[in-house]
Amino acid sequence: MNQEDSNDARLERILRNAQRNKIELFDGKNSPQNISIYGFLLGIVCGGGFIFSFYGSIPQLGLFLSALTIFHFMEYLSTALFNPHTLTLDSYLINHGRQYHAAHSAAFIEFFIEYYFFPRWKTFNYISYLGLFLIILGQGCRTIAMFSAKQNFSHYIVDHKEKDHVLVTHGIYKIMRHPSYFGFFWWALGAQLLLLNPVCFVGFIFVLQKFFSDRIAYEEHTLQRFFGQEWIEYKAKTPTWMPFI
Template sequence: MALSMETSPARVSLCGFLLGSTSFWVYLLCNLLTILQELWNSHFWIVIVAGWSFCMLGMTRMLLTDRQAYIEHVQSIYRAWFLGSGCGLGLVISCHCPSISHFGWYFTALSIFHWSEYFTMAVTNPRSLALESYLLDHSKEYAVAAVASWVEFTVEWFLAPGLKQFRYISLLGLSFVISGEVVRKLSMITASTNFNHYVQYRKQRDHQLVTHGIYSLCRHPSYVGWFLWSIGTQIILCNPVCLIGYTIVSWRFFNERIYEEEIALLNFFGEDYLDYQRRVGTGIPFIKGFDGSGHKI
């Protein structure tokens, strides 16, 4: 039975994310109230309590409209809250810590990316939605790569802090991240029910070949977006070692992933997909895909 709008996975996830990110809004409110403290005098704390209570009341009402649905989606709420908290923390760092504001950009982008993967899937293709759609447990390699980038940033920050102060480089990385996020989400929205986080080896009855919109520019825009996003995160952090490592590892991963996926797509759509291959590239440099002959093209 389909969930109502009040208790849909998308809405529950959104509520959890907003609930987690309230740390940023409380931070801004506290700063505003510090400025207005002379006017409010000793009673300024009442506004904080009232605002926080109002926020909690609204979130609780949305989450508990259907208690059974809340119980069913509690794990999603925890993940969304965790990512929302990460987003709020990243925004606070961006505003309050100028010397490492770019790490705040990175942390905000990381949190939004993972939450929006689930939320976009929940809106466009709820049939394929799962907790794994947050991509928080994507793979051990992905986790190791993330930790490695944090370690490099920390070590270089202490040993060579000047290396982390090239703001224009960080802004370039931010543009990569935003562009990658937009391209990936456009691909998910355009493909809609035809999009899945996992390579499909069996064609569904309603599975269609999508060649319009962003797919008219490249065959694998979701991978292009993720590739740009991944590289951009390391440019933001001014991590030269991880930038090289991420580029190589990401390219190899998407090269194999596209090769594997196109075998399935050729089985699904035959000549239609071959014609599509001839007209449109993969979108990632030097990755050609699979032409049906057993060789990478």
Template sequence: MEGALVSYAACRQLSQLLAVVAFFHVSEFVLAVATHGRSKMSMTSLLISKQYVIAMACALVEYAMELALFPELKEHWWISNFGLVIVLIGEIIRKAAILTAGRAFTHKIKTQRENSHHLITRGIYGFVRHPGYCGFFLYAVGTQVMLCSPISIVVFAAVTWRFFSTRIRYEEFFLKQFFGVEYAQYAARVPSGLPFIK
């Protein structure tokens, strides 16, 4: 087991995981501060929840067990590299959403319409209605593809999809109230950005 943890595969994959996770969370916080100001931010803007830590810990347990029992599973570089590409695409989509929406992008769903609210349909929002969720979904699943961890790929995809499917319904309830027909027309022509969510 100890030899497997210092193998080239483990060192490369775990260092890539550390790098992409650190970049994701730090960049989320930096963009939130740049957009909304430091006084309105808290540590929750890092997007590190108890559930997220538990999920990543379970993923690392799976990785360590597979590394010890089936080290050849971690040697599929084309799969690992494909996972890294998925992570990068997810990051690009999510960061494009944040930069396009500007102050309209928040980590908490708005339930009251403010005077400054307007429907954003330009840029990445012209291709997907929820690029922030789409990007996070790709990032989360991509991290597990990058680690060649089959169980975590399925679990991360299922749990993240379920979370966002519920969140999208909740958020769109308010978006329909805020923007009425304009949002209905937008939703009819632009996909949600997540599979099987209309």
């Protein structure tokens, strides 16, 4: 073996050792270390938000951060409990697309601009309490929906019917179609009321109504293919409780 081959072998061993010793965090893999660090950071933000809501000058911001982290945690937990075979880091829904991030960014930008120029607008009042109520209502309905549907719940619309796929009509599904969508719809609007964001509140109404109208129309088309008359009868007697949907 010549000197060049020896150097190549030594370099290869160094690279292999470096790869083995590499600490892999935030690499998108559903690894134990990523799961734990995501959960830890969500817990830090949630706890910090609650503390800030009691001792800070703008309590609604702390409450919103806590509500947001609880939302993401419950999304992951429900998937872990009922659909572990589909569980990934994306089940937290933190990386839920550019539109989702843009919506939250717009909410934060409006909040801080209005707080800077018009601080009186951000005084916690009855509108904030109404927003907090809608957040609790929305989160409660979405969580109950996920726990009622169990393995039938999915973050994605499926185009083929699995063998164990059934039409869920019990529990909260007796009261409304798509209770998880209902939950997020009112959760998102409640968040803007809590933050006292009039511009985003109006904008969210139009965006959410358009998004869920399109999504529900497509999903209900697939459900009718899957369940036929059973779905038609269920749909006829069960509202969505979302305006114009």
